[in-house]
Amino acid sequence: MPKLKSKWVCQQCGFQSPAFLGRCTDCGSWNSLVEEIIRETAPNGRPGERLAAQRAEKQGAINGSSGPVALKDVKKEDYERFSLGLSSVDEVLGGGIVPGSVVLLAGDPGIGKSTLLLQIAKSLEAKRSLLYVSAEESAAQVGLRASRLGIAGDQLYIDTQQDVLLVCEHIQAKLPGLIIIDSIQAVYHPDIGSAPGSVSQVRQAAEEIINCARLNNIAAVIVGHINKEGVIAGPKVLEHMVDVVLQFEGDKSRQFRILRALKNRFGSTSEIALFSMNETGLNEVNQAGAFFLGDHLSKVNNGEQLGAGTAIVAYNEGNQALFLEVQALVGPTVYSSPRRVANGWDYNRLLQIIAVLEKKIGLSLARHDVYVNVVGGLDFNNPAGDLGVSTAITTSFYEKSVPANLFMVGEIGLTGEIRPVAGLAKILKEASRLGFKQAVIPTSNLKESAGENINLSASKLEINGVESLQEALNKIIVEQQTGTPKQSEKQGALYG
Numbered sequence: 387m388p389k390l391k392s393k394w395v396c397q398q399c400g401f402q403s404p405a406f407l408g409r410c411t412d413c414g415s416w417n418s419l420v421e422e423i424i425r426e427t428a429p430n431g432r433p434g435e436r437l438a439a440q441r442a443e444k445q446g447a448i449n450g451s452s453g454p455v456a457l458k459d460v461k462k463e464d465y466e467r468f469s470l471g472l473s474s475v476d477e478v479l480g481g482g483i484v485p486g487s488v489v490l491l492a493g494d495p496g497i498g499k500s501t502l503l504l505q506i507a508k509s510l511e512a513k514r515s516l517l518y519v520s521a522e523e524s525a526a527q528v529g530l531r532a533s534r535l536g537i538a539g540d541q542l543y544i545d546t547q548q549d550v551l552l553v554c555e556h557i558q559a560k561l562p563g564l565i566i567i568d569s570i571q572a573v574y575h576p577d578i579g580s581a582p583g584s585v586s587q588v589r590q591a592a593e594e595i596i597n598c599a600r601l602n603n604i605a606a607v608i609v610g611h612i613n614k615e616g617v618i619a620g621p622k623v624l625e626h627m628v629d630v631v632l633q634f635e636g637d638k639s640r641q642f643r644i645l646r647a648l649k650n651r652f653g654s655t656s657e658i659a660l661f662s663m664n665e666t667g668l669n670e671v672n673q674a675g676a677f678f679l680g681d682h683l684s685k686v687n688n689g690e691q692l693g694a695g696t697a698i699v700a701y702n703e704g705n706q707a708l709f710l711e712v713q714a715l716v717g718p719t720v721y722s723s724p725r726r727v728a729n730g731w732d733y734n735r736l737l738q739i740i741a742v743l744e745k746k747i748g749l750s751l752a753r754h755d756v757y758v759n760v761v762g763g764l765d766f767n768n769p770a771g772d773l774g775v776s777t778a779i780t781t782s783f784y785e786k787s788v789p790a791n792l793f794m795v796g797e798i799g800l801t802g803e804i805r806p807v808a809g810l811a812k813i814l815k816e817a818s819r820l821g822f823k824q825a826v827i828p829t830s831n832l833k834e835s836a837g838e839n840i841n842l843s844a845s846k847l848e849i850n851g852v853e854s855l856q857e858a859l860n861k862i863i864v865e866q867q868t869g870t871p872k873q874s875e876k877q878g879a880l881y882g
């Protein structure tokens with residue numbers, strides 16, 4: 387049996403070496419070289435050569451010549467954005483997809499990438515034809531999902547071809563309105579020896595598809611897998627090659643999914659789209675603010691009290707103000723060193739908050755276990771939640787409760803100061819809409835220098851600006867129990 391030839395390829399930059407290296411000599415990253423087997427290359431000249439000839443011809447046709455063109459002569463009318471039919475996805479893309487552009491849709495296995503794309507196909511099929519290249523699943527499997535999602539599929543063509551050159555030929559023959567490649571790791575370029583999904587294959591296959599989409603002025607969406615480190619599998623250059631990188635994320639055990647743009651050549655990266663997943667597919671969540679509060683919203687509107695160790699926090703996720711319930715459980719430890727557990731919250735941030743609570747508030751947590759949980763399964767690692775986490779820990783410690791219609795926003799500094807957060811005006815607007823009555827926010831956000839015009843008189847909320855953690859906890863916990871106490875009473879109620 388002939389000996390298999392192999393090469394070592396850097397997963398970060400694509401550098402190739404004939405032998406293993408601990409550190410890439412090109413980009414300097416450590417442990418990034420992965421072995422790839424070199425197969426006998428396919429005979430050159432079949433679809434590859436035909437494509438190259440067609441491409442040269444097309445390039446000439448687009449520009450009138452293959453040389454440079456004056457900017458004023460560049461045709462812009464062919465590049466009008468079009469809607470994908472799901473308004474929140476359009477917003478994430480910056481107002482629709484641009485013809486000729488390539489979007490990389492990355493996400494964990496099983497998160498719902500194929501489902502999202504089929505739903506886009508469903509909402510588009512009346513307007514334009516689609517070519518869905520299903521390199522991972524058979525046509526029957528796609529058909530099964532399509533029938534579950536209620537897609538008729540008159541204008542939807544399924545192509546199970548994995549050879550990227552043949553895929554490009556099919557695109558040129560059909561000239562669809564949108565191309566979907568599911569996934570880039572499953573297609574291969576016949577002239578590259580390594581296995582599908584390897585760095586060289588992913589890069590080469592992506593390059594073919596990008597060229598094909600640009601030359602034919604067709605928008606393409608490419609699905610990309612995420613590897614176990616949580617980054618898009620394949621070379622980093624893939625992210626540079628495409629126009630838009632979208633990340634589809636969520637907790638697979640819950641029904642919510644978030645779509646966000648990590649890179650966008652045609653729009654901002656601050657918008658998100660929120661979906662809930664059920665048997666009929668993904669449903670857009672339009673007024674997402676209270677999505678993670680669930681039934682808790684009724685408590686907000688009824689003016690009920692929250693249980694001890696619970697606080698409601700708000701923050702901006704992209705362009706959307708979201709409200710979350712943070713819970714803490716504080717109790718005497720039975721271990722030699724107390725336990726600190728953070729679910730959905732950054733562990734180091736929890737340690738920092740505990741340190742500030744001990745030093746500035748005098749909470750003695752050294753012999754207490756502290757568990758913090760963000761309800762709803764969202765990974766909420768935003769400093770705007772610091773004040774809420776501190777409140778939940780303190781109310782659990784003292785067995786106090788706060789009203790459900792009060793929420794808090796604020797980052798806590800190491801000296802116990804409450805630091806400003808971005809986009810507070812949007813949070814306050816959403817809070818009034820949801821029926822909150824009181825807000826505790828950083829005083830510095832109310833100053834003009836914060837750059838936001840928070841209109842206190844127009845707000846239906848009672849807004850309390852706070853400068854320090856101590857002042858904030860007095861406002862949130864003590865004054866809620868006893869009305870507005872004198873300074874001495876405050877100390878007694880909270881710290882006595």
Ligand SMILES: Nc1ncnc2c1ncn2[C@@H]1O[C@H](COP(=O)(O)OP(=O)(O)OP(=O)(O)O)[C@@H](O)[C@H]1O
Pocket residue numbers: 493494495496497498499500501502522638663664665666
């Ligand atoms: N009958 C069903 N009812 C409810 N949800 C379903 C049903 N069938 C599939 N799903 C959901 O769809 C998800 C799989 O969706 P999909 O195949 O689109 O994911 P994907 O990201 O394309 O996965 P892969 O990485 O394997 O290609 C499942 O995790 C499940 O949550």
Ligand SMILES: [Mg+2]
Pocket residue numbers: 499500501522568
């Ligand atoms: Mg899939």
